[in-house]
Amino acid sequence: MTSVESHAVDGARVYGYVRDFKSLAECRALAQEVERDFRGKDLSMLFNNAGVYMEGQQMSDDGHEMTFAVNVLAPYVLTEALLPTLVETAERTGVKSSVLNVASISAAPRIDFDNIAAEKRFSSHGSYSLSKACMKAFSYELFDRLVDGRVLDGTANHERNLNVFSCDPGTVNTKMLLAGWGRCGIETYEANDQFDIMVRDIERNSRERNGYYFIGASPQPRRSQPGDAEQARLWALMESKTGVVYT
8 A cells, every 4th residue: 555645735845645554564665755755855753653452353464463563563663764864854954853652641551571462362452551651662762772872873872863752642532542442532623733732842841851751741750771671672572573673
């Protein structure tokens, strides 16, 4: 599945892409299209928001549990592919780029590595909560690796060029929320401006809180330290399941 459209809106060029994240090959193809279209242009933010809540266990095209594949492995693959372009833009413009990973207030308190692929049992809520715990851990580990030079050719201190943060985006009555939790949030039309406000606040706060998890625009105390064993284990797992190694 592929679709690319380009439209002029208020003097700006807006590109729209369609790819199916149940396939890692589709994720890689999306990154290639973005790199092609933005070559020599500014790519300043990657917002990993795509996600699923599955009623009933399903498997991705690559044989992974679908929630984990779309919510965790796809962002891992996309971020690795686009990270050099994000940093290059920051170095050229003098303005930090950002990676924003969407977690959730529903994130599990820990990662159950014995049930990553629903080996023991499948629960729609359990798989979703696990995937959001993984997104928080992924963000922390990526930031730590930026700081000490374990990504981007071993060049340290790239946090000066890149914000990496995760957030709970709030409770909005999207199709996914209604399917899994019922009507317990604000309506979508009430949230139209909330995302832009939240991102601006997070980017302002991240000058002092880079690498943090945010609820709304409030940075939350980090419960892990660089070198955290759970984060390292998740990173190694994502490497093995995708074949993607950050260099």
